[in-house]
Each structure stands twice: as C-alpha cells, then as structure tokens.
Amino acid sequence: MKNSILRSLQGIVGEEFVSNEAEELFLYSKDLGSGRSGRLDYVVVPGSVDEVQKVVKLAGQEKIPLTPVGAGLNLSGLTISAQGGVAIDMKRMDNISEVNESSRYVVVEAGVTVGKLIAHLKKNLPNYVFPCRMHRPQPPLRQMQYSMGPAICPNTVFIRR
Ligand SMILES: Cc1cc2nc3c(=O)[nH]c(=O)nc-3n(C[C@H](O)[C@H](O)[C@H](O)COP(=O)(O)OP(=O)(O)OC[C@H]3O[C@@H](n4cnc5c(N)ncnc54)[C@H](O)[C@@H]3O)c2cc1C
Numbered sequence: 071m072k073n074s075i076l077r078s079l080q081g082i083v084g085e086e087f088v089s090n091e092a093e094e095l096f097l098y099s100k101d102l103g104s105g106r107s108g109r110l111d112y113v114v115v116p117g118s119v120d121e122v123q124k125v126v127k128l129a130g131q132e133k134i135p136l137t138p139v140g141a142g143l144n145l146s147g148l149t150i151s152a153q154g155g156v157a158i159d160m161k162r163m164d165n166i167s168e169v170n171e172s173s174r175y176v177v178v179e180a181g182v183t184v185g186k187l188i189a190h191l192k193k194n195l196p197n198y199v200f201p202c203r204m205h206r207p208q209p210p211l212r213q214m215q216y217s218m219g220p221a222i223c224p225n226t227v228f229i230r231r
Contacts, residue, residue: 081142102143136155137157140161
C-alpha cells in the first residue's frame with residue numbers, strides 16, 4: 071500500500087496512533103473464535119469524531135476497506151478484513167458525555183465498554199439499569215469488555231428496546 075496513505079493517516083491521528091508494523095497488524099488480523107486470519111495494511115486508533123471522519127473520508131477517496139474494531143471480542147471473524155485496508159480501533163474514544171435522567175438516555179462514544187457504562191450508572195444513578203442482555207447471563211469481567219459501538223450497530227448484545 072502507498073506510503074502516502076501512511077503519511078496521511080499519521081497526519082490525522084498522530085504518529086503514535088497508526089501502525090503498519092507486522093506485529094501489530096497480526097493482533098488485528100485474527101479473533102478469539104473463528105480460527106480465520108485476514109490481511110490488513112494499517113491500524114489506526116482515533117481520539118475524536120473529527121479524526122474518525124477524516125479517516126473514513128481518506129479510505130473513501132483511496133477506495134480502501136475500513137473495518138471498525140471495538141473490543142475485538144466477537145467470535146465469528148467480524149473484525150477480520152479479507153481484503154486488507156485499515157482497522158479503526160475505537161478504544162481511545164471512551165467518554166461518557168451525558169446521562170439524561172428525565173429522558174432516560176446516555177450519550178457515549180463508540181469505544182465505551184458496556185462495563186464502564188454499567189459502573190458509571192451504578193455509581194451515579196443506582197436506580198437505573200442498563201437494558202442489555204445476552205443469550206445467557208454473562209460473567210462480569212466479560213461485561214467490562216465489549217463496547218457500545220457493536221452493542222448498538224450490529225446489535226450483538228441485544229439491547230432491549
Ligand atoms: C467468551 C465469549 C462469549 C460470548 N458470548 C456471547 C453471547 O452469549 N451472546 C452474544 O451476542 N455475543 C457473545 N459473544 C460475542 C461478543 O461478546 C459480542 O459480539 C460483543 O458485542 C463484541 O463486542 P466488541 O466490542 O468486542 O466488538 P468487536 O468484536 O470489536 O466488533 C463486533 C462487530 O462490530 C463492528 N464494530 C465495532 N465497532 C463499531 C462501531 N463503532 N460502529 C459500527 N460497527 C462497529 C465490528 O466491525 C464487528 O463487525 C461472546 C464473546 C466471547 C469472547
């Protein structure tokens with residue numbers, strides 16, 4: 071892949087938050103369950119909405135695949151790119167911006183884990199419960215891990231509506 075893409079990504083997220091090193095790409099080209107492995111050219115870890123938008127725009131211009139990664143805990147190859155491109159790891163974006171009591175909603179960044187939100191609600195609003203369930207009761211440590219992006223978008227953790 072072109073070096074100009076690496077430079078552009080560095081310009082967007084900063085040098086320390088983009089990598090094309092084999093060791094780091096290796097971590098993002100497998101998962102815990104599927105046994106598959108993929109191909110990847112870059113990993114970026116954006117820190118703001120503006121940076122995400124710029125990375126998405128660049129990927130669109132360059133016609134390179136973009137794969138969002140939350141905690142990377144899915145078991146079925148969902149974060150493994152078959153065609154290379156950029157993995158965009160959302161872990162740095164983990165702010166809980168608003169908890170609105172009266173209208174019962176929260177505003178969070180995509181990398182917030184469900185566990186972080188549950189802990190936040192428990193501490194600040196003990197009467198509120200996060201409306202989330204899985205196929206079976208989940209151990210608390212797992213809850214700490216998976217992120218809100220996949221919980222809402224691919225609905226992998228079945229938010230109760
Ligand atoms: C031991 C174990 C048991 C599990 N048991 C269950 C279970 O009982 N029920 C269940 O439903 N799941 C289960 N899972 C799967 C896993 O917990 C869920 O899929 C969880 O939602 C993964 O969250 P994640 O943050 O790790 O997502 P990731 O694995 O990082 O991503 C999952 C998908 O969401 C996409 N994505 C990531 N971030 C974003 C974003 N910001 N915007 C849009 N898309 C995004 C990814 O590209 C990918 O397609 C289990 C996993 C493990 C390891």
